[in-house]
Amino acid sequence: MSRPLTATIHLSTLRHNYLLAKRLHGGRVLAVVKANAYGHGAVRCASALASLVDGFAVATIEEAIQLREAGIDRPILLLEGWFEPCELVLIQQYDLWTALHSMAQIVDIEVANIHKPLTVWIKVDSGMHRLGINAGDFALAHARLLATGRIDKIVAMTHFSRADELDSQCTPQQIDRFTKAVAGLNVETSLSNSGSILAWPAAHGDWGRAGVMLYGGTSTDRVLPDWPLPVMNFDSKIIAVRELAAGEPLGYGARFHTDRPTRVGVVACGYADGYPRAVPTGTPVLVNGQRSRIIGRVSMDMLTVDLNDITGADVGSTVRLWGEGLPASEVAAAAGTIDYELFCNVKRAHQIYED
Incomplete structure (x- = not known):
């Protein structure tokens, strides 16, 4: 008899939570399945969502390759981008979207052997001060990327530090900085993580990124009748x-x-x-x-x-x-x-x- 410890994953609930994220956010929403889908099993969760999602997001190229080799053909975004320039070869081989968070990475694209135009999500530091190009440098980064002739599409993204706090002024300030940084540029936008999908409608750009809310985790103090439903x-x-x-x-x-x-x-x-x-x-x-x-x-x-x-x-x-x-x-x-x-x-x- 085996040890009686079980983690039962309810895939119908996972799909319910994704559709809730879509309904609240509007537009398109990536399902974040990094860290083995937050411990829920990346391949099984991605397979259960594949017919519904606009795309997936992961942290590392190894996570993305695992999904591709399991037959997942939906768009996959690398949230942290590449760690070594040589990974640009794999990004093309596995048809991945990639974040870019520094001006130095633009040089990587300029000198790399690029045979297929890339979809790049430029991360803007709007106040989190972790990864990201300074908000004032976004227009320059955008222009330099387009000048390479190696870009299919650019999405501007940012990440909130306090979206789970409904009374914080940090999120409105970050929204304002981001909006000013991308003003006048023809880019799609992605601001919302789980907390801001649920609680900050002003942050609902073209793309949402639903992470812990997919799994019924508590990403904000806001409680809805049909969420959180634990997976x-x-x-x-x-x-x-x-x-x-x-x-x-x-x-x-x-x-x-x-x-x-x-x-x-x-x-x-x-x-x-x-x-x-x-x-x-x-x-x-x-x-x-x-x-x-x-x-x-x-x-x-x-x-x-x-x-x-x-x-x-x-x-x-x-x-x-x-x-x-x-x-x-x-x-x-x-x-x-x-x-x-x-x-x-x-x-x-x-x-x-x-x-």
């Missing part, structure tokens, strides 16, 4: 039950002591599986669909839960770690992180795909 149910089972008297220690470091006679369920999941070690006692779980709590420290392969007051709990009972009925964002908040990280860290679980 992943992360579940395990109780593999042992202990009966402890009041005052007994539990787990590494003896950080938890029972304050009454306590039934303890030992669950086959730990930080080696991607469950965050940092969660404190009291972090919620669902046991047989009933809300309970983690007690004691999470260890590498196991965690322990409180079975007092849980009807019918015993060896073999299902434990939901996050998913339907228990948002990953709630677990993430207990761990001092975000649900993006929880999804990306899942490993050693049996992945089950349901349509």
Whole structure:
């Protein structure tokens, strides 16, 4: 019998979430499937979306090639562009779109052996100050790229640093800087990530980039009736039950002591599986669909839960770690992180795909 840790991926929910992104954004929307589709399985998720999407986005050329070799023929954008000039050969070979984030990369295009015009998304630094050409240099970059004669289409893109904060003035300021940078130029635009698709209509340009919202992750404080719908149910089972008297220690470091006679369920999941070690006692779980709590420290392969007051709990009972009925964002908040990280860290679980 195999270890009972499963990540069940609901592909129909994934499609629902993509269509919601399309409806909210208008125009075209890329489905972001980087980092193995945020831990959900890039090839299976891309295949499930292929008939719906306007294109995909990934972080690395290896991720793009994996999709192409799996038969995905929709447009694929490299969000970080190329890391070495030699990758321009692969960008052409696999018919990829690419971001460009520095003036030095224009030189790479000028001197490369380009046999097929490129679709280039110029990243504009509108205030994130991570990657991107300075907003004041966009017109020059645009002109230099066109002058190479090697460009099929240019899209201007930017990325928001605080789109998840509905009361922040940073996003309107970034929209304004970006709008001024591209004014008067014949380019398509892409401003919106998940948070701004959901909450900032003023940022809805020609292309949206739907990332964590596809997977039901919380990218903004805005809540809609049909979102977030979780795509992943992360579940395990109780593999042992202990009966402890009041005052007994539990787990590494003896950080938890029972304050009454306590039934303890030992669950086959730990930080080696991607469950965050940092969660404190009291972090919620669902046991047989009933809300309970983690007690004691999470260890590498196991965690322990409180079975007092849980009807019918015993060896073999299902434990939901996050998913339907228990948002990953709630677990993430207990761990001092975000649900993006929880999804990306899942490993050693049996992945089950349901349509």
